[in-house]
Amino acid sequence: MKIVKKNFLLTTSLIFIVVTVLLASLYFMMPFYYEQVKTAEARNEFEEILSQVEGKSTEDMLELLGDYSQKSNRLWFTLMDTNKKVFYPTVAEIDASDESLQLTISPNFTASIYKNKYLSETIKNKAGQTLLLQGEYSLQPISDASRILLKLYPMVLFFALTLGGLGAYLYSRTSSKRIKEISRSTRRMTSLEPQVICPVKGRDEIADLAQDINHLYENLLTSIEALRLENEKVAESEREKAEFLRMTSHELKTPITSMMGMIDGMIYGVGEFKDHDTYLHRCRTILEEQAELVQSILAISKLEMKLDEDEEDLSLKSLLKDNLSSYKILAEVKKYQFEVELEELEIKANKTYLLKAIKNLLDNAFHYTRQAGKIRLSLGKGQLVIENQAERLLDEQQIQQIFQPFYRPDYSRNRKDGGTGLGLFIVQQILEKHHFNYRFEAVDESWMRFTIFF
Structure with missing residues (x-):
C-alpha cells in the first residue's frame, strides 16, 4: 500500500474514532453535567435568598419570599418553625401557584419524569426565633436532548468524515510529496550521477532525512x-x-x-x-x-613497509652531528672544503631511513664535487640544504630524470668510482613516504643544491 493511501486511511480512521468518542461522551455525560450545573445554580440562588432573609422579621421574610416567587420559579421556598408550622407559603399563595402551574405545565409530562431536590438551612428571625428555610428545585429531564443528539449522530458523523476525509487526502498528498521527491533523487543517486541532491524543504524530520542523504551521497562520491x-x-x-x-x-x-x-x-x-x-x-x-x-x-x-609505524620525535641537529665525522675525514682526504651550519630542529620521522637519505645526498655531493671544491651542509628555518661545487651542472632535462632508477648522466657512466644509479631514487622514495617536500636545482654557475623542507 502506498504512503498516500496509508496516510489517508489512518487519518480518516482517527477522525472517525475521535468524533464517535466525542458524541458518545456527550450522550452519556450530558445528564450528569446538567445535574451538576443546575444544582450549583440552585445552591447559589438559595444562598443569596438565605443571606437576604437572615435576621429579618417574620413579616419581612414572607414579603421577600413572596417577591422572589413572583420573579422566579426556579426555587420553591418553604418557611416553617421547629414545630413544622408553615409560615410560607400561605394557602392563598398555594392556590395561586397551582393555577399558574396549570397554565404553564404541559399535560403531556407526568410528574414522574421530574426529579425534585431540596436545600434546607436553619435561620433566626429578628425576634430570635429559630426557623427552617427549605428550597425545592426541579431537574427537568434532558432525555429529549439525548434522543435528538442520537438522531443527529449519523449526520454529524457524515459531515465530520467528509470534511476530515478531504483534509486527510490533502494532507496525505502534501506530506508524501517531499518523500516522493527524495525517492526520485535517491534513484538518480544509484547511477552515481554528479550534482544530484535531495531537495531540503522545511525544518522537520523529513528535511533532516534529505540532508542526511545528501551528506551520505557526498561522502560516497568522495x-x-x-x-x-x-x-x-x-x-x-x-x-x-x-x-x-x-x-x-x-x-x-x-x-x-x-x-x-x-x-x-x-x-x-x-x-x-x-x-x-x-x-x-x-x-x-x-x-x-x-x-x-x-x-x-x-x-x-x-621501503615498501609503512614508515609511519617506526616514526619518532627526534632532534635532526643531534642526528647529523653524530654521523658527520666520517664525511669530515673524507673531506680532508680529498681536499674538499666541508662547511657545516646546524640549528636545532625537532621533527617526526623514521630515524634510520631519513639518515640514509641524507647520507645518499652527501655521498653524491662528495662524488660529483670538483677538485678542491666546497660542500655545504646547513640546517635552519625548517629546511636542510646540501650544496656542492659540481664538476658539471645538470640541465633541466637531466634534473627531471635524475630521480629515475639506474639513471646516470652520460659523463658519469665511466667514472672510476661507478655508482648504481639508485641513490637519488632511494632518496625520493624516503622523502615522499615521509611527505617531506624537496627541490634539486642548479644555482649560480657552479653550484648544485638539494633542499629538504620539513
Whole structure:
C-alpha cells in the first residue's frame, strides 16, 4: 500500500474514532453535567435568598419570599418553625401557584419524569426565633436532548468524515510529496550521477532525512573518487615496479654476461684471458659492484613497509652531528672544503631511513664535487640544504630524470668510482613516504643544491 493511501486511511480512521468518542461522551455525560450545573445554580440562588432573609422579621421574610416567587420559579421556598408550622407559603399563595402551574405545565409530562431536590438551612428571625428555610428545585429531564443528539449522530458523523476525509487526502498528498521527491533523487543517486541532491524543504524530520542523504551521497562520491585515485596510484606503482624490474634485469644482465665471457675465456685459455690473475680481479670487481647494486635493491624493497609505524620525535641537529665525522675525514682526504651550519630542529620521522637519505645526498655531493671544491651542509628555518661545487651542472632535462632508477648522466657512466644509479631514487622514495617536500636545482654557475623542507 502506498504512503498516500496509508496516510489517508489512518487519518480518516482517527477522525472517525475521535468524533464517535466525542458524541458518545456527550450522550452519556450530558445528564450528569446538567445535574451538576443546575444544582450549583440552585445552591447559589438559595444562598443569596438565605443571606437576604437572615435576621429579618417574620413579616419581612414572607414579603421577600413572596417577591422572589413572583420573579422566579426556579426555587420553591418553604418557611416553617421547629414545630413544622408553615409560615410560607400561605394557602392563598398555594392556590395561586397551582393555577399558574396549570397554565404553564404541559399535560403531556407526568410528574414522574421530574426529579425534585431540596436545600434546607436553619435561620433566626429578628425576634430570635429559630426557623427552617427549605428550597425545592426541579431537574427537568434532558432525555429529549439525548434522543435528538442520537438522531443527529449519523449526520454529524457524515459531515465530520467528509470534511476530515478531504483534509486527510490533502494532507496525505502534501506530506508524501517531499518523500516522493527524495525517492526520485535517491534513484538518480544509484547511477552515481554528479550534482544530484535531495531537495531540503522545511525544518522537520523529513528535511533532516534529505540532508542526511545528501551528506551520505557526498561522502560516497568522495570515497569513490578517493578509490579511483588510489587505484590509479596502485596501477602506476605496479607499472613502476615492472619498469624497475626490467631496468634491474638490464643492469644485471650486462655485467653478468661480461663476467661469464671472461670466465669462459679463462677456462678455455683463449688469448689474453690466459692471464687469470688480471681477469679474476676484474671478475671480483664486477661482483662487488653487483653486490652493491643488490644491497641498494634490497634497501628499496624495505621501503615498501609503512614508515609511519617506526616514526619518532627526534632532534635532526643531534642526528647529523653524530654521523658527520666520517664525511669530515673524507673531506680532508680529498681536499674538499666541508662547511657545516646546524640549528636545532625537532621533527617526526623514521630515524634510520631519513639518515640514509641524507647520507645518499652527501655521498653524491662528495662524488660529483670538483677538485678542491666546497660542500655545504646547513640546517635552519625548517629546511636542510646540501650544496656542492659540481664538476658539471645538470640541465633541466637531466634534473627531471635524475630521480629515475639506474639513471646516470652520460659523463658519469665511466667514472672510476661507478655508482648504481639508485641513490637519488632511494632518496625520493624516503622523502615522499615521509611527505617531506624537496627541490634539486642548479644555482649560480657552479653550484648544485638539494633542499629538504620539513
